[in-house]
Structures are given as structure tokens and as C-alpha cells.
Amino acid sequence: MTTTITPVILCGGAGTRLWPLSRRDHPKQFAAIVGQGSLFQQAALRLAQPGFAPPVLVTNADFRFTVTQQLAEVGVDPGPVLLEPEGRNTAAALLAATIAVAAADPDALVLAVPSDHRIADDAAFRASVRRAEPAARAGRIVTFGIRPDRPETGFGYLHPDGPLTARGAPLRRFVEKPARAEAEAMLASGVFLWNAGILLFRARVMVEAFRRHAPHILDRVKAAMATARADLGFLRLGEAPWRDCEDVSVDYAVLEKAGNLWVTAHDGDWSDLGGWDAVRRLSPADGRGVTTEGGAHAFDCRDTYLRVEGSDQRLVALGLDNVVAVAMPDAVLIASRDRTGELGPIVAKLRADGVAQADSFPRERRPWGYFETLTQGEGFRVKRIVVDPGASLSLQSHVHRAENWVVVTGTARVTIGTEERLVEQNGSVFIPQGARHRLSNPGERPMELIEVQTGSYLGEDDIIRYADDYARCPAGLTA
Template sequence: MIYPVILCGGSGTRLWPLSRKGFPKQFSRLTDPKQSLFEATLARLKGADFAEPLVVTGPDFRFLVAEQMQAAEATGQILLEPAARNTAPAILAAVLHLARKDPQALVLVAPSDHVIPDTAAFQTAVRSGVPAAEAGQIVTFGITPTAPETGYGWLECAGAGSKGPVPLKRFVEKPDAARAAEMLAAGHFLWNAGIFLFRADVLRKAFEDHAPQMIVPVENALSDAVTDLDFLRLAATPWEAVAADSIDYAVMERADNLTVVPFSAGWNDLGSWSAVADEMAGDSNGVVAFGAVTAIDCKDSLLRSEAPGLELVGIGLDNLIAVAMPDAVLVADRSRAQDVKLAVDTLRARGVRQAEKFAQDQRPWGHFETLALGERFQVKRIVVKPGAALSLQSHVHRAEHWIVVSGTARITVGEEVRLVTENQSIYVPLGAKHRLENPGKVPMVLIEVQTGTYLGEDDIIRYEDLYARGQGEKG
């Protein structure tokens, strides 16, 4: 039995403005309108050979992970990191957790944001690596390169042209264009996909040999972990002592028991908007259009509108990327697709909200979006899922007016509880304890008008909460 570990953190800044810290790319339906990248990963790691997955994510994404697992009809445990520490501590925590039940458990580590269209071929490749993993090798999966890609790390294999597992000689850092061309021509180099298969005890031994300083704090964080609803939350204090590092730097580049399985049945890490365009079908002029888009005399360009009611029009564009969101628009030369992260860094340094947050904000009970924001007022559209409820809460700096647009709301203000239906409204005074619930079977939509001296999401005192979020913006 193979135990999948799915890494579901990260900020995905190279696909800004669609992917941001508050809602990274793995949760988006980037190339498939029916499922997110994370949901596709869950489907790819399901079958007779696979146990239920262990998903490693952060506290801010825990309800989103649970919701998408439910949508994908997947069950499994969700392990919460108190803070992001890169891939090495996350993988070690997952492996130590699985090793409690079976020290020799066969573990498959996979990112949650890759596109691998041929599930059968991928599972065949994984199975081909099982004998080597069972024999004590750390197996990685290398992608047969199709271009001199400078955005990936590479793997140097012991032999060229093999379709089965071969010894891995070394990892190669992201190369410059000349070096990438040389490796492509050599024929015995592969792209590093960041997917690994190994026995739990073998990886622990690798950490003991190459990154022993990580083991004790990670073990302590796991020993002191607490169950939080359906999640297992690693202890924060010992986790703070764990140094951030990638699994490649911490272990893989130093290990001498490495095997690589070549894979050539299609793979894309969607690491840039150019990569997204490559993965989607374009028209005869190479234009990839998504959403409400009109392209006139354009070629070799990606035009994508993610804003309902916003028509994106391109005229005479050549080799460009244009992505329109309700609150931000990206326009870039396609050759500069890898530089989108620089734009995010610049916006973040200026304190621009759009660098990390959306106008629409996900919550375990549903979502809200800001429609208007000014001095001393804010207007939101709030959607509450059937049977869901906001916390019983109060605010220190603002009052609220609620108008139900569709559905029925059960509203608590002070000691009064009442049902409010479409076109009815209610006032929540500053400082009053209040709660909003949806007792119906369809989503409930309302407009909220806030007025006050401070309108931040952290102006909230929770008294009761179905989702055990504690205090603060999300808890």
C-alpha cells in the first residue's frame, strides 16, 4: 500500500493576480473548469494501490482543503503546520506521523498544484518505482524535457533513454539558457518534478544523516499536536525552532541512495502564465482565451477574464499575457512570465492589498467580497452556505446594516433571534453580540453596510464558533 502525502501550502505568486497568498493556485480551476488542481491531485492518487491521503497545509487553508476534499469525494487526514517552513519540515512531519503506525510505510510525496493529464500512466510510473523504494532507495520522478527550460531544476541520470528506474547522479540547480540547451541535447537529463517515493524509515535515516537538527523539533511538534475539529494541528512552540529548508537542499542533494523514474506522458507545474497557456488549447493564431474575452488580430497570447461582467478585449496583441480580475489586471510580455513574482514583491513592499488578498475572501461558512470601500464605510456581499453560521461575535469600532437579497437568514442581535427573508433588513449596533445563520437548503445572500472608525477584519471578538477559529481575522 502506498501512502500519499500531498503538499498543499505555498502562495503561487507567479500566477498573480489569480493566485495569491489568500487563495493560491492549487485551489483554482486553472485549466479544468470542473476541478481545481488540488482536486485533480486527489483523483490522481486514488486507487487500489493507494491509502487515504495525508494532506499537509497551513491553518488559513484548512477549511478550503476540507471543502475541496469533500467535493472530490476524498477522505483522509489534514495535518496543519503552524507556519510555513518549506518542504523539508513538512515532509518530515508527515513521514514521522505515518511511521507511528508503520515504520516501513511506503510514502509518495506529491505537490498539489501540478497538471498530469494521464492518471493511468502516472500510476504505472509510481508502481515501477516501488521495488526500488522497498529496497531502500529514495525514488524521484523526472520529466522527459521538451525544451531548454530555465525555470525548473534538472536531474542528471546515470544513463540516457531508459524508460525504467535508473540511478540518479545529481540534482542540477535552475540553469541559464545555454546550460539548459546543453542538458537537453545531452539526452540524460530530466526536469525535477519534486515527486518522491520512499520507505518512511529510509527517509528518517536520510534526515539523521544530512539534516539531524530538524528531527527533534519536528518530533516535539508532532508529539504535542492537538486535534482541532477534523484537523491535526502541530504544536506551534517547537515548530518555531525548525529551520525553513527545501527537501532538495536538506536531504536529496546529499543522499547517495537515489533512483529516478523517467516520465514522459505529460506534466506541467503551471509555474507561470506562459506555462498555463501551453497547457490550454489555443485558436489557429495561438490565442488562448478564457472567460469573457474578445481577441481581434491577436496571436500567441493568453487573454483571461476572471471577472463576471468584465469583457477583456485585445487588439493586435502579439506574445502577451493579459489577466483581468475584479480588483487587479496583469499585462505582460509572455517572455517575462517568470517575472510576475517581482511585481508581487513590489506591490507587497508598497502595502498594496491586492498583492496578497482578493476582493472576495473565503471563509468556512461561505465567502464575502467588498463592493465599495471608503472613509468610515464599507459595503460587502456575503454568501452563507446552507446550514452554515458565522460566529457569535461583536465589534469594537463598527456597526452593521444587513439586507437579505436571497434566501432566509436567522439573525441573533443581543437576546433577540428572528428570521429575516428577502428584501428585509436589520441593524446591528456597535458592540452588540450578533450571529448570522443560514437555516435553509440554498445559499443565502445579503448585503452588509459597515459604518465606523475602523473596518478591518481583525475588529472581531468571538464568543462561540462552530469552526473553533479563536480570535483574530481567521483564528
């Protein structure tokens, strides 16, 4: 008998170890790093299969429209989307999602997965989950282990208690990220597995584990769920109790203290994409160990990873050895390959120095589509704006700027004051300072326009909203 499994996808993280592709405003899970689509889309599609319920999502409020937009792109219907007022690590997020599942069925099987790892063989992964199912149904919390092929010091390890069957084995203990010698010994032993950070369990079993080992977190998360408010299909967790939650991983808060753990091996490929060297390892290289992606050209290089993200950008590398370079039009990373693990503090340093590229991504997603700034100068700014089919920006006005729109793809419906009209390709519209206006895409395909703003102040916060399809007035996100 196959039980329906409810996936919980944790997608609130904001790592910088893949900067400049991953930034605070556009973290790794929403970027196309390897494979088709974003890592989050891959994670969702992997479990959008018979036998799996719609996924429960936990994310940061800033990413809520990214989540729904990316799911819509790949045709996956989400279950509840829980919005964290701020990041509180995996313990609180996982527990909130589990409580949401338990409310409907305390015995439901929950599969909690990160959204920013790479698993190429989806069917093999689902098969591993099914092999783990009996242990989870029997009240175990199942961890998933990957057979190591190198003495990796960047991962935690799992120590099975006795020989692994297809279904797995009890888990003896977790091993923290090891030193090199210990990693080599574990690799040689043939016993230890990498901890993939994936869990399968009955909802009530996880809640019970929190009750025993982290009751303070259970209290706060319950309170945050009790004070959550529904908002456009999202569930905003209660702010005060959430902020009061301990910022801790589920491994540390609960699992390392629990006695009912299990480990099942997943024998397929897996990567946590924890840095550019991990990405490089998954990318096809030539005979000299050189990978070129996008508009990259390598001349006489060795063991070097070159990646260009700009659609009209080129990178020429000459005589490099052991280098990772990633180019975007606004930001370029060049690092010695064995130093890419140090990016976190470096991005923090850029942030402290006020470098916008530390956190901001050139393309900003909105519930109705996205925009990017093409150029800006004294008193003006030029944006490219793409509106999804059927979507509308808010009815809004600006105190300090006027706007000129030129439609370049599709048809726009434009309302200015009380007048509404359709604007075709190459049609233009002037929005005077202070005028109430609204932009919609009545068509079946994305509508694209160039916006030229002029004025004494051009900040995103110069916006007054009168009506919005996305409940963003009076306060909230811009545009």
C-alpha cells in the same frame, strides 16, 4: 501484490508567479488555473483511488478551512491535516507528514506530491507510481522524471545512472536549473529528465535519510510533532521548534546527499505551472498563437495570451504581439510574454509600496463559506456573504459598527440577543452596534446575503466572539 500508498500533499506554498490569480491570501494551488477545479482539488482527486490511503496534508494555518472546504467540494475525505505555524519549505513539511505516517506504520509507502502542478492524465500518473513501487519497497527514495521537449532553464534535471527500464533506474545525480547551453545539451543527449518534485518512499527510509543528512531538522520536526495540539481535526505543529527549523528544500537538505535514490520516468503530460507562460503553453490557441479565456476579445494579435477572470468583465486587445494579459476586477497584469518569469520581485515591490492587491484576494474564505467586499465609502462597506449549508458564523458583536443584512438566496437563521428567527429571501435584519448576534444557514444549499455595514470603524478586527463552531475565540480569524 499492491501495497496501499499514503499520499502526502504539500499545500502550504504561496507563490506570486501567477499574480493576480495567485496571491498570498489565495495561492495558486487553491485557484482554478487549468482543468476542472483547483489544482489542489485535482491533486487530491488524482490519488483518491483504490490502493491509496486518505491524503496527509501539510498547509499553512491560514489555509486550513480552504483545504477542508475544497476537499469537501470534491468529496475527498482527508487524513491528518498538519498546520505549519509558518512556511519552512519542503524539507520540514515533508518530514512532519512522514513522521505522522510512520507513527502508524513505519514501513508505509509514502507518495509526496506538490499541490500546484498540472497533470492531466491521472491514470497514467498512477501507473507510473505503481511502476516505481518495487524500487520504493526495496528501500529506494524514488524521484519522478519527465522527458523534456524543450531546453527549459526553469527546472532542475535528473541524471539516471544507466538505461531506464519501465521501473526506472538508480539516480546518478540532480542537476540544478541549468544555463541555456547546458539545457540544450541535456535535451540533445536524450538521457536527462525534468525533476517533477514528486517522491515515493517508505516512511522509515525517509526518516533515516534525515537522521543521516539533516539531523538538526529531524530534531526540530520531532519536537514540533511532540508539542503539536489537536484542534478541530487539525494538528497544529509546535510553534517554537518549528520556527527553529531550517528553511530549506528536501532536495537540498537530504536528497542531494543520499545514496539510495532512484528515478522512474513519467511519460505523460506534466507542468509545474511556474508562470503565465507555462499556463499559456497548456491553453488552446488559434492559428496565430492567440488564446482568449473568459471575456477576452483579440483583434489582430499574435502569440498572445488573454484571460479575464471577472464574471462580468471584458478585455479588448488590439494589435498585440507576444503579450500576456490577465484581468480581474481589482487587478490587471499586462506583460511581455518573455518577462512573465519576473513577477515575483514585482509583486514584492507592490507589497513594499502598500498595494493591497499584492497579497489580498477580493474573495475571502472562512470556515463557514466566504465573503467579498462589493464597495466601500466614507463610513460604510457593502459585502456579499455566502454561508455553506448547515454552517454558522460565530456568536459575535461589534463595538464600532452596525450591520444591515438582506437575504438574497436561501433562508437565514438569525439570532440577536435572545431572539432567534428565520429570514427568507428579501427579508432584512438590523444588527445594532454592540448587539450579540449570530448567522446560520439551516438550509441544504448555500445561503447568500448582502451586508451593509455602517460605523466609524469598519476593520475586520472589530469583533468580539462569544461562541464559535470553529474554535476561533477569544482570538483567531475574523467573522
